[in-house]
Amino acid sequence: MKLELRGITKRFGPLVANDSIDLVVEPGQIHALLGENGAGKSTLMNVLFGLYQPDAGEILLDDVAQHFSGPGQAMAAGIGMVHQHFMLIPVFTVAENVMLGHEPSKFGVIDLPEARRRVREISDRFGFDLDPDAIVEDLPVGLQQRVEIVKALSRDAKVLVLDEPTAVLTPQETDELMVTMRQLADHGTSIVFITHKLREVKAVADLITVIRLGRVVGSAAPTASTDELASLMVGRDVELTVRKGAPKLGGEAFVVDGLTLFSPTGQRLLDDVSFTIHEGEVLAIAGVQGNGQTELAETIVGLREKAQGSIRLYGDEIIDDSVKQVLEAGVGFVPEDRKVDGLVAEFTVAENLMLDRSGTGPFTKGLSIDFAHRDAFADTAIAEFDIRTPGPQTLVGRLSGGNQQKVVLARELGRELKLLVASQPTRGVDVGSIEFIHERIVQVRDSGVPVLVISTELDEVIALADRIAVMYRGAIIDIVPADTPREQLGRLMAGVHE
Amino acid sequence: MSQTESAASPAPAATRPPRPSRGPRPTFAEVLHDVAAGGVTRIIAAIVLSLAIATVFIVFTNEAVLGTLGYFFTRPGDFFGAAATAIGDAYVAMFRGAIYNTRADTFAAGIKPLTESLRFAGPLIAAGLGIALTFRAGLFNIGGQGQMIMGAVWSAWAAFQLHLPYGVHLVVAVIFGLVGAGLWAGIAGWLKAKTGAHEVIVTIMMNYIAISLTTYLMRTPVLHDMSGSSNPTTRPPDPTAVFPPLIGGYDLRVSFVLCIAAVAVYWWLMERSPLGFRLRMVGLNPDAARAAGINTGRMTIVAMVLSGLFVGLAGINQSLGRDGNFGPGIDSGIGFDAITVALLGGSRAMGVLFAGILFGALKAAGPTMQLANVPPEILGVIQGLIVLFIAAPPLVRAIFRFLPEPREITDIATGQKPQLEQKEGE
Numbered sequence: 001m002k003l004e005l006r007g008i009t010k011r012f013g014p015l016v017a018n019d020s021i022d023l024v025v026e027p028g029q030i031h032a033l034l035g036e037n038g039a040g041k042s043t044l045m046n047v048l049f050g051l052y053q054p055d056a057g058e059i060l061l062d063d064v065a066q067h068f069s070g071p072g073q074a075m076a077a078g079i080g081m082v083h084q085h086f087m088l089i090p091v092f093t094v095a096e097n098v099m100l101g102h103e104p105s106k107f108g109v110i111d112l113p114e115a116r117r118r119v120r121e122i123s124d125r126f127g128f129d130l131d132p133d134a135i136v137e138d139l140p141v142g143l144q145q146r147v148e149i150v151k152a153l154s155r156d157a158k159v160l161v162l163d164e165p166t167a168v169l170t171p172q173e174t175d176e177l178m179v180t181m182r183q184l185a186d187h188g189t190s191i192v193f194i195t196h197k198l199r200e201v202k203a204v205a206d207l208i209t210v211i212r213l214g215r216v217v218g219s220a221a222p223t224a225s226t227d228e229l230a231s232l233m234v235g236r237d238v239e240l241t242v243r244k245g246a247p248k249l250g251g252e253a254f255v256v257d258g259l260t261l262f263s264p265t266g267q268r269l270l271d272d273v274s275f276t277i278h279e280g281e282v283l284a285i286a287g288v289q290g291n292g293q294t295e296l297a298e299t300i301v302g303l304r305e306k307a308q309g310s311i312r313l314y315g316d317e318i319i320d321d322s323v324k325q326v327l328e329a330g331v332g333f334v335p336e337d338r339k340v341d342g343l344v345a346e347f348t349v350a351e352n353l354m355l356d357r358s359g360t361g362p363f364t365k366g367l368s369i370d371f372a373h374r375d376a377f378a379d380t381a382i383a384e385f386d387i388r389t390p391g392p393q394t395l396v397g398r399l400s401g402g403n404q405q406k407v408v409l410a411r412e413l414g415r416e417l418k419l420l421v422a423s424q425p426t427r428g429v430d431v432g433s434i435e436f437i438h439e440r441i442v443q444v445r446d447s448g449v450p451v452l453v454i455s456t457e458l459d460e461v462i463a464l465a466d467r468i469a470v471m472y473r474g475a476i477i478d479i480v481p482a483d484t485p486r487e488q489l490g491r492l493m494a495g496v497h498e
Numbered sequence: 499m500s501q502t503e504s505a506a507s508p509a510p511a512a513t514r515p516p517r518p519s520r521g522p523r524p525t526f527a528e529v530l531h532d533v534a535a536g537g538v539t540r541i542i543a544a545i546v547l548s549l550a551i552a553t554v555f556i557v558f559t560n561e562a563v564l565g566t567l568g569y570f571f572t573r574p575g576d577f578f579g580a581a582a583t584a585i586g587d588a589y590v591a592m593f594r595g596a597i598y599n600t601r602a603d604t605f606a607a608g609i610k611p612l613t614e615s616l617r618f619a620g621p622l623i624a625a626g627l628g629i630a631l632t633f634r635a636g637l638f639n640i641g642g643q644g645q646m647i648m649g650a651v652w653s654a655w656a657a658f659q660l661h662l663p664y665g666v667h668l669v670v671a672v673i674f675g676l677v678g679a680g681l682w683a684g685i686a687g688w689l690k691a692k693t694g695a696h697e698v699i700v701t702i703m704m705n706y707i708a709i710s711l712t713t714y715l716m717r718t719p720v721l722h723d724m725s726g727s728s729n730p731t732t733r734p735p736d737p738t739a740v741f742p743p744l745i746g747g748y749d750l751r752v753s754f755v756l757c758i759a760a761v762a763v764y765w766w767l768m769e770r771s772p773l774g775f776r777l778r779m780v781g782l783n784p785d786a787a788r789a790a791g792i793n794t795g796r797m798t799i800v801a802m803v804l805s806g807l808f809v810g811l812a813g814i815n816q817s818l819g820r821d822g823n824f825g826p827g828i829d830s831g832i833g834f835d836a837i838t839v840a841l842l843g844g845s846r847a848m849g850v851l852f853a854g855i856l857f858g859a860l861k862a863a864g865p866t867m868q869l870a871n872v873p874p875e876i877l878g879v880i881q882g883l884i885v886l887f888i889a890a891p892p893l894v895r896a897i898f899r900f901l902p903e904p905r906e907i908t909d910i911a912t913g914q915k916p917q918l919e920q921k922e923g924e
Contacts, residue, residue, distance in 0.1 A: 303788065324791030333789065341789040344782045355779065356790035358772040368770050 001062055001078055001158035002027055003048075003190055008057035010043050017043040019214045020057065025159065030181055030191045032205035032222075034198075036233055036289065036456060040214040041194045045161050048192075049081050050074040061159070080152025084164040086144055090137035095119050097136055098151045122150050126183050142173030149180070153189075160184065161192045166200055178204045196233070196289060198226050198494055227490030230288070231458075242435075242463045244442045250279025253450040254419050259309035259319075261299055261474075269295045270307070271475035277419075277450035282441070283479075284453040284465030288493050292474035293454045294336060297423045300452070301333045302326040313419055327356055330418030334408055334425050336454070338401075342408040345397030349389050350378035352396045353411050381410035386436065402433030409437060413444060420444050423454045438464060458489060541842060541849075544887035545856075552880045553585055559873055560584035588872045595866030596859035606747065611862055613750040619858025620757040620819075621646075621812035621832050626839030626850040627764045628683075628808030632697075633845040634768060635801035636781035641686060641701025642833025644708030645679040645806045649813025650828045651712050652678025655721065657735030657818060667738040672756075672814055679810020680803045682708065687802025691795030697802070705833070713826040723823075734823040741819050753815040758851075760811055765847035767804070777801055809833065838885050857881065 003025040010018040017040050025031040035041050046052045048059060050068030059066045061077055068074040071081075088097050099115035106114070119132040128146050136144060145165060152160055162181070166174045181204055185191055195201060201208055201222065208220045210232040218232045254277040261270035270292050277283045285293055299307045302323040311319040318326055327333070335341035343352050354363045354374055362373050378392035385406045389399055396407055405426070412420065422441060426434040441464060445451050453464050461468055462482065469479045470492040477497050480488070491497075557563050563584050566577040594600055596615045602608035625642050632639040639645075653675030662670060686700040715721045716730030723733045741751040768774040779787045780797045788794055816828050839857055843849030860881065864874045 301789070322791070322793070323788065324793070327791045335789055340783075340785045342786060344779055344786050346782050347779070351775070354775075355786065358775045358779075359791075364772050368766075369772050369775060371770075 001190055002060075003079075003159045003192070004060040004063070005044070005048065006058050006060065008044060008047055008054045008059075010040075010047055010052055011055050017214050018047065018054070021211070021214075021216055023209055023216070025190045025192055027158075027190055028185050028188050029206045030185050030193055030204055032193045032195060032201040032208045033211060034195060034201055034208055034229065034233060035211035036196055039211045041211055042163065043214075044211070045081070045163060045192070045194060048074065048161065049079065075155055075157070078156060078158040079161065080149075080155060080157025080159065081161045082145065082148040082152060082163065082165060086148055088136050088144060088147060091135065093133050093135055094130055094139075094147050094150075095132035097147055098132075098154050100151075102155060118154050119150060122153050125187075126180060128180070140173075142176060145173075145177065146180070149184075153184075157189070159190045159192065161194070163194045164196075165193070166195065166197060174200065198229050198233075198288070201229070202226065226494035226496065227487050230490040230493055231486060242438045242442055245446075247278075247282070247445065247466045248280045248448070250448055252276050253279045253314055254452070255310070255312045256300070257310040257312070259296070259299065259307060259311065261295055261304060261307045269474050270299065271473065273309070273471075273474075273476050275469055275476060275479060277452060279450055280445055280448045282445050282451040282453055282464050282466045283469060284455060284461040284467075284482075285469050285471055285476075286458060286461040286489060286493060287456065287471035289456045291471045293423070293456070293471055295474070296471070297333070297336065297421055297452075297454055300326070300421055301331060324359070330416055332412035332415075332417045332420045332422075334405075334412055334420075334422040336423035336427065338404055338408050343396050343404055345395065347396060348393045349382070349387065349396050349399070349407055350374050350392040352407050353378050353381055353392075353414070355411060357415070377414065381407075381414060385410040385440070402429040405429050405437060406433060409440060413440065417444065417449050420449055420451045421454075422451065424456065425453065426455075426457070426460060434460075458486065458493075461489075462486070538844075541844065541888060544842075544884050547887050548880050548883035551883055552876055553588075555876055555879060556588045556872055557581045557584055559876075560871060584871075587870045588867060588876075591867045591870035591872065592863040595863035610748060611866075613745075613748040615855065615859040615862040616754055617748075617750045617819075617858070618861040619855045620754040621815040622835055622839050622857050623851055623854030624757045624760050624815060625809045625812035625832050625836030626843060626854050627760055627847070628805040628810075628812070629836045630840035630843060630845035630850050631764065631768070631777070631808060632801055632805045633840055634774075634781050635777040635797065636784065637687075637690075637798065637801055637805075638698050639683065639686070639701055639802065639805050639809075640698055640834075640837065641683060641704045641708075642809050642812075642836045643829045643831075644701070644705040644833070645683045645809040646813035646816065646829040646833045647708045647712050647826070648682040648806075649675040649679035649810030650817035650824070651715070651721065651732070651813075653739075653814045654732045654735060654817045654824070657739035658733040660739075661736060662738060664738050667736060668741065668818070671735070671739040671818060672811075675814035675817070676807050676810045679813055680806040683806025683809065684799060684803040687799035690802075691798045697798075709826055716826060729825060731823045731825045732817075734821070735818060737821070739818060740821055741815075751819045753819045756811060757815060757854075760808055761847050761851045764808065764850070768847070773800070809836065812836070835881070838881055841888050842884060 005021060005023040008018050008021045009016065021040075021044055023031070023033075023044075033041050033044070043052065047054045050070045050073055053069070059068070066077055068077070089100065092100070095112060095115040098119050099110075104111040104114040116132040119130060122128070123130040128150065130143065130146055130150065136147060139147070149160070165177060178200070181191055181193065185206075193201075193205060205222050208222060208224070208229065209216055210218045210220065210229065212233065220229060220232065256276075257274050259270050259273040260268070263269050273292075273296060275283060285296065287293055295304060298304045300311060302318075302321050302325065307319055309319065310317060313329055313331070316329065318329060321329070339345065344355065347355070354377070357363050358369070363370055363377075365373070375392055381387065382389060382392060387399070387406045387410065388403050396404060399407070409425070420441070425441065426437050429437065438460075441451060441453065453461070455461050465482045467479055468482055468484060468489065469476045470489065471477065472493065472495045477492055477495065480492070560580065563577065563580040566573075566580045570577050595611055597612050599608045599611050602610070625646060628645070629639055629642060653671045656671040656674035657667070660667065660670060682704065686697050686704055689695040689700050690697045712721070713730050716732060717728075721732045722730065741753040744750045744752050744754060768778065776787070776792055776797060777800070779790070780792060780794050784794050787797070812832055813829065816830065816832070817824060835857060839850055839853045842853035842856070843851070860877045864877055867876070868874045
């Protein structure tokens with residue numbers, strides 16, 4: 001079946017999540033939708049699946065316009081979706097999961113043998129090797145995903161949407177999935193493959209559409225080079241310039257040595273990471289999302305346990321310190337996701353500005369919180385950081401992203417720092433605030449504090465960095481000067497090291 | 499949706515424990531938060547609605563009204579007359595039982611129902627504060643019953659076993675009760691912090707353990723006077739350890755003052771102290787709390803222990819607010835009613851105070867209403883309906899259209915909260 005999206009636009013308030021997106025998927029084609037997190041891929045697929053109504057544009061199946069007011073209609077029309085997080089009932093068998101929602105019945109009784117037969121039939125056709133009577137939770141993740149695929153196929157899906165299907169898979173399972181995808185396509189199924197991983201796209205896609213900031217920024221054949229794709233993904237349209245002088249380097253201040261971290265399941269998340277930051281220097285970590293940057297920041301501030309190696313701040317070992325100890329040692333932390341780790345949305349601006357200092361210090365007086373100091377600090381921070389808020393007692397959840405981020409920054413910069421760790425400091429932030437936040441980070445650098453910036457935005461990395469470390473698969477693949485050409489950085493981000 | 503993507507992202511990322519708020523449905527904690535944060539209008543609407551339904555119940559359980567139904571179509575007026583009488587009688591009885599007895603000879607006797615309402619309200623307020631505290635900290639303490647029993651039994655033990663002078667004895671007995679209840683609740687917090695055992699399950703089980711354990715001990719010399727009856731009871735407290743009456747001639751005791759003081763303590767703790775700030779932070783966003791250097795496990799234990807102290811005060815109120823001994827039913831269901839009180843009070847100090855007084859009044863009104871031919875179960879129905887309406891905000895909003903939409907709505911399609919900020923794209 002041919003799927004066509006024409007001029008799909010979806011707005012959330014002032015934000016345009018999808019801006020007039022066109023996409024054509026031919027029958028039997030594997031069409032990769034490539035884009036960074038937040039580019040608008042999932043919104044587009046939710047529109048396709050009837051979960052969102054587009055503000056403009058139309059969906060066509062075999063050149064017939066469709067209107068889906070819910071997933072049920074989309075499925076009936078032949079669209080199947082395999083979500084990143086499986087929609088399976090863990091204690092049910094494979095057959096039970098597959099028939100769920102459209103149970104075959106005989107004389108009003110569920111016809112389980114028929115469901116089993118269907119699973120076996122589809123499973124055999126594609127060599128899936130699925131036992132209809134296996135309990136889903138006993139299956140490895142890769143097989144669970146196949147159950148999802150069988151579920152979609154059993155409803156006669158002609159267009160299959162795979163949303164970040166490899167995020168949860170091991171490399172071997174990923175390879176198997178690609179074989180499966182190719183088989184399905186050869187049987188005439190159209191596949192939309194959503195991902196941000198370049199290697200997979202190149203391996204399996206027939207055609208690649210790159211989405212950035214809600215817009216289609218280009219199409220490419222899988223033969224396109226990785227750095228071509230990477231530069232399309234991270235974009236070049238916004239040139240960010242930060243006025244900054246040459247760094248006045250002091251001594252070695254922050255040293256990470258042989259840092260290695262395993263997940264509870266034994267995955268290697270950080271692989272022998274070593275770097276040094278001097279006083280008055282910005283080291284920026286570049287890399288495609290999900291190559292260990294999150295874990296690196298979290299390990300430094302103490303959110304991850306059982307890391308091996310060494311993290312030294314002015315000679316003091318802090319690898320085993322608790323978050324509290326790390327913060328008290330003078331580490332400022334701007335987490336990558338302010339809504340999750342940085343702010344309490346239901347707290348006021350003033351309360352959020354003292355979030356990590358409720359224990360001791362100037363914000364307490366005797367047994368009570370020092371409300372006078374809290375409010376005075378809030379007034380100062382609002383003025384100094386130009387936080388656009390009706391007042392210090394406004395709930396922080398009501399502010400715009402940029403102003404929320406300024407609250408985080410004002411809090412973290414509001415005390416004596418020995419190190420600043422800023423993860424994605426301007427993600428989801430308006431352009432005006434980006435400039436402001438960048439200037440403040442440079443100010444911190446110029447005051448002689450070592451700064452670690454982690455960003456998936458190459459522009460941001462280049463704008464802020466004095467040196468750039470590129471992460472790939474949990475390891476630092478290289479540390480290069482800030483004036484390294486983008487093309488070379490793109491290659492490093494794709495894991496190509498010359 | 500970037501969190502969703504990054505949370506389970508490629509090879510190196512995949513391991514952060516799944517974040518509660520990303521699922522397709524709101525989590526237990528989010529529902530809890532929504533319910534606990536009930537607005538004043540919504541709460542009043544819930545009470546009005548419950549009373550309205552209770553009124554229907556009153557009408558159709560009244561024998562005189564039922565008699566008129568047989569010939570409703572010939573003389574409908576009789577039905578409405580009887581219904582009006584039934585409703586009038588019931589609410590007059592409620593007033594006489596809970597606030598002022600208009601049939602009394604003197605003012606002193608007339609006002610007695612009000613003191614009774616307050617007497618019933620005291621432990622409801624104290625226990626309600628305890629449950630409310632856990633709501634604010636993102637926990638759900640269903641173990642009020644067990645914690646009350648522990649508070650009652652430990653204080654009772656000190657009251658009959660230790661022999662101390664007036665004043666000192668009472669204080670010591672109170673401290674014993676608080677310690678007992680606090681430790682008992684702390685076990686659930688400790689289990690949650692160390693093993694992840696869900697506090698709802700654990701506290702329910704701890705209720706059973708508390709009841710059975712004390713029932714057993716009430717048959718042994720530890721608590722029981724073996725020369726007396728064989729019913730499981732404690733020994734009666736020394737008079738030195740019993741709360742004296744607040745005003746002569748009424749059953750309202752000094753313990754009521756402690757319960758009121760607890761309201762002030764709770765307010766200060768939650769709204770003014772750094773500890774309360776941290777408890778609320780953990781309740782609203784445990785991830786941010788962790789990133790702010792807060793040991794969330796320790797906060798869970800602290801929240802449960804503090805909760806146990808408030809609930810324990812209710813138990814002490816029961817055990818030392820009387821001159822005689824008591825059996826294992828000492829909690830009188832207050833441990834569970836406290837959940838309703840906390841919900842109704844929106845987990846705020848003043849809210850719990852008023853909710854406690856309301857429920858105390860309903861309890862006090864029971865006997866008089868029964869005399870007015872209203873089944874006493876109606877009061878339970880009212881309580882149940884109030885909880886139902888408060889716990890189902892969309893239901894109340896559907897009935898009362900004028901109520902404002904909640905500030906945060908969970909998007910049914912994605913299970914995400916629509917963000918007020920500029921979004922990142924998805």
